[in-house]
Amino acid sequence: MESDPRLVPLATGVHVWSPDAAGAWGLANCGLLTAAGEAALVDTPYTLDRTDDFLAAARAAAGPGTGITTVLTTHGNGDHGWGNQRVTGAEIVSTRRTLEHQCFEPTPEQLRSLVEDTDPGEPLGWYFRRHFGRFDFRGITVQEPTRTFEGRLDLRIGDMPVELHDVGPAHTVGDMVVHLPKQRIVFAGDVVFAGDHVCHWSGPLERVVLACERVLGWDPDLVVPGHGPVLDQDGLRGHIAYLRDLADQARSLHARGLTPTEAARHLIAEDRYPDLHLPERMVITLASEFRHLDRADAEPDILALMTDCSWIAWQRDSGDQALSTASAG
Ligand SMILES: [Zn+2]
Numbered sequence: 592m593e594s595d596p597r598l599v600p601l602a603t604g605v606h607v608w609s610p611d612a613a614g615a616w617g618l619a620n621c622g623l624l625t626a627a628g629e630a631a632l633v634d635t636p637y638t639l640d641r642t643d644d645f646l647a648a649a650r651a652a653a654g655p656g657t658g659i660t661t662v663l664t665t666h667g668n669g670d671h672g673w674g675n676q677r678v679t680g681a682e683i684v685s686t687r688r689t690l691e692h693q694c695f696e697p698t699p700e701q702l703r704s705l706v707e708d709t710d711p712g713e714p715l716g717w718y719f720r721r722h723f724g725r726f727d728f729r730g731i732t733v734q735e736p737t738r739t740f741e742g743r744l745d746l747r748i749g750d751m752p753v754e755l756h757d758v759g760p761a762h763t764v765g766d767m768v769v770h771l772p773k774q775r776i777v778f779a780g781d782v783v784f785a786g787d788h789v790c791h792w793s794g795p796l797e798r799v800v801l802a803c804e805r806v807l808g809w810d811p812d813l814v815v816p817g818h819g820p821v822l823d824q825d826g827l828r829g830h831i832a833y834l835r836d837l838a839d840q841a842r843s844l845h846a847r848g849l850t851p852t853e854a855a856r857h858l859i860a861e862d863r864y865p866d867l868h869l870p871e872r873m874v875i876t877l878a879s880e881f882r883h884l885d886r887a888d889a890e891p892d893i894l895a896l897m898t899d900c901s902w903i904a905w906q907r908d909s910g911d912q913a914l915s916t917a918s919a920g
Contacts, residue, residue, distance in 0.1 A: 598623065598648040601813055601821065602774040604751055606652055608645050612818045613786045614868035616722040617670040619817055622663075622778050623649045624771070627749030631661035632681075633769050633778045633815075635674030638726050642674025661748060663755065664689065664736060665780025665817065666763045667696055675734040684746070686757040687739040688765030695890050699731040705897075718901035758782060758802035760793040762817075768806060775812040782806075783830055785819030788864070789837075790872040792891055794879035796838040803831045833864065837873070841880040851877035852899045859903065871903040 596610040596618075604626045610618035622633030630653040636642045649659065664672045664685040675683055697705070706723050709716030744755040752772055759766035762781040769778040781789075782802045791799060806814060807827055814822045822830070840863070844854035855873035864870065875896050882889065 596645075598645075598652050600652075601776055601815075602771075604749075605771060605774050605776055606649070607815050607821060608648065609815075609820070615787075616869075617726060619670045619781075620778075620815055620819075621645055622769070622815060623652060624748050624751060624753065625653045625657055626751035628657050629749040630657050630659045631663060631746075631748045631753070632659060632678065633663045634665055634671040634780070634817075635662060635678065637670040637673050638728060639674060639677060639730050640727055642677045645674070646677060661746070663753075663767070663769055663778075665768070665778065666759070666766045667691075668763065668781065669696060669699065669702070669731075669733070671780065671817065673699060673728075673731045673733065676732050682738050683734060683736045684738045684740070684744070684755065685736040686759060686765040686767050687741050688757075688759055689736060689763070689767070690739065691764050695893070697893060698733070699728040702726075703728040714901035714905035715898050718897070718904055721904075756805070758805060759798075761799045761802045762789075762791050763793050766802065768802065770806075770809055770811075772809070775810070776815065777806050777809065777811045777813070778815045779803075779806055779817065781817035783814060783816035783822070783827065785816040785822055785826065785830070787818060787868045788870055788872040788876070789834070790869075790875040791879050792875065794876070795883040796834050796841070796876070796880055800831055800834050800838070803827060803834065807831075833867075836863075837876065838880065841877055842884065844877075845881050845884045851881045852903075854881075855899075856903065859907075869904075871900040871907070874899045874903065 596608050598606045598608045600606050606623040608621040612618035617637045624631045636645050659678055659681055662675055662678050662681050662683045664683055667689040705719045709719055711717055711720055741757055746753045754770040756768050758768055766780055766782050768780060768782060814827050840858060852874050854877050858873060859870045878896055
């Protein structure tokens with residue numbers, strides 16, 4: 592059961608809005624930065640109703656007279672920025688390459704259709720209803736960033752120094768991480784996931800590892816992942832170890848001639864990462880990794896990848912049901 596996310600203070604002027612996201616798609620963390628009468632958001636939720644909830648909490652925490660002037664969009668996935676239209680008049684900052692990712696991201700209409708117009712008796716329809724059926728995608732107009740950068744951009748929100756670093760391609764072609772040097776906090780976007788398997792659309796994993804190591808190099812106290820609970824440095828080191836292992840597995844399974852989906856099935860059968868949710872997402876990450884190993888420059892076929900994910904999740908779910916029926920009987 593999903594509980595309402597709350598805005599939690601992490602340090603002076605820094606809050607995180609963290610949904611209970613374990614094993615779920617689309618429930619991303621957002622941030623609020625406030626200093627000297629000015630406020631910025633790090634990402635906005637997937638849908639307008641959820642954004643309204645986040646904004647109400649953010650405005651209450653920021654206090655009267657503090658305007659939200661800036662939205663820092665970590666990357667182009669809808670679950671990090673489809674609420675941007677609700678922050679009227681704010682500057683929307685992201686990397687220049689984020690614009691490229693938006694070109695092949697499904698639209699809100701396409702997502703709604705995958706939830707409503709697919710067959711719930713088939714894996715794809717079942718999977719989309721299960722993971723995206725909670726979201727109301729109506730009324731969303733995807734906003735383009737109003738300010739983009741490459742490399743690094745230094746901003747001030749009130750008197751708070753904010754460093755933006757372009758670390759893509761990693762999770763997508765254009766990923767940004769937000770470093771708050773004074774508070775020793777990093778908002779890592781989907782370069783870091785906690786509790787769930789990653790689903791990296793771009794990769795290769797080596798570049799994701801490099802981005803994580805760059806974050807560690809800033810010696811932060813806290814790292815806010817794109818999804819899941821806030822990590823300390825040891826938590827991030829554990830995540831890097833998993834990324835490295837997955838890259839090693841990808842190389843050897845690719846060399847054995849497996850497809851990404853076969854490789855994902857192999858690692859799931861081995862129960863190689865027992866603590867992480869959504870193992871079917873390895874299909875997506877391994878497909879990105881295999882494209883790099885093949886030196887293929889095609890863009891990911893999102894629908895084909897989601898169909899393979901759905902089949903794995905569907906079969907695991909029917910396996911679980913068969914097991915619980917057997918043990919109940
Ligand atoms: Zn995300």
